[in-house]
Amino acid sequence: MKEHxxxxxxxxxxxxVDALIHLMDQKTIDEIxxxxxxxxxxxxxxxxxxxxxxxxDFLDTITDETFAQLRKETKPDSYAKEPGLSxxxxxxxxxxxxxxxxxxxxxxxxxxGRNGLPSFRQKMEESARIxxxxxxxxxxxEDLSLPKAYLIQYIISAHIGITSxxxxxxxxxxxxxxxxxxxxxxxxGVFHGLELDKMIELPK
Numbered sequence: 001m002k003e004h005x006x007x008x009x010x011x012x013x014x015x016x017v018d019a020l021i022h023l024m025d026q027k028t029i030d031e032i033x034x035x036x037x038x039x040x041x042x043x044x045x046x047x048x049x050x051x052x053x054x055x056x057d058f059l060d061t062i063t064d065e066t067f068a069q070l071r072k073e074t075k076p077d078s079y080a081k082e083p084g085l086s087x088x089x090x091x092x093x094x095x096x097x098x099x100x101x102x103x104x105x106x107x108x109x110x111x112x113g114r115n116g117l118p119s120f121r122q123k124m125e126e127s128a129r130i131x132x133x134x135x136x137x138x139x140x141x142e143d144l145s146l147p148k149a150y151l152i153q154y155i156i157s158a159h160i161g162i163t164s165x166x167x168x169x170x171x172x173x174x175x176x177x178x179x180x181x182x183x184x185x186x187x188x189g190v191f192h193g194l195e196l197d198k199m200i201e202l203p204k
Contacts, residue, residue: 015041024110067127091183098175109167128156
């Protein structure tokens, strides 16, 4: 019985997420009510409130779950085993990253789009900041000759911008191509310019 109940909970949650994606293509999140969500998802209000306290709790929960799963599936220590130059390992990391986003493309597209949630973009930045803080952990501001926090923010902003553009364009390039592009721009661009490309490794 418990397994059946969990399956129904998972299914109803996905219906609500699908409803949110559809509604956010048409209106801002402030204009969307719980009633709008449950009507579009064709689930009972009691089903919604059995899982979430309110609309904000629903948004926070699905956002947190998305980035927890993203970090789990793209965790560098599962494949960053190669010593020395890490651009090859990084490309593998980016492939996993874009494969996950491609598998949830409509969700990411809407959340990063014109009616998207500022909190979603902030969570995406936080997730990326954790990774790049680990990557650059061995370097101080003096080593880099510039504030490390600003370098990390520059990389994050560029990556999220490219991701948004890719989604807006209907993902006409493959996750593998995007991975190669970001690897090139990051390692042969930013890191090479700072003479860090032969020293940086993904966190183990």
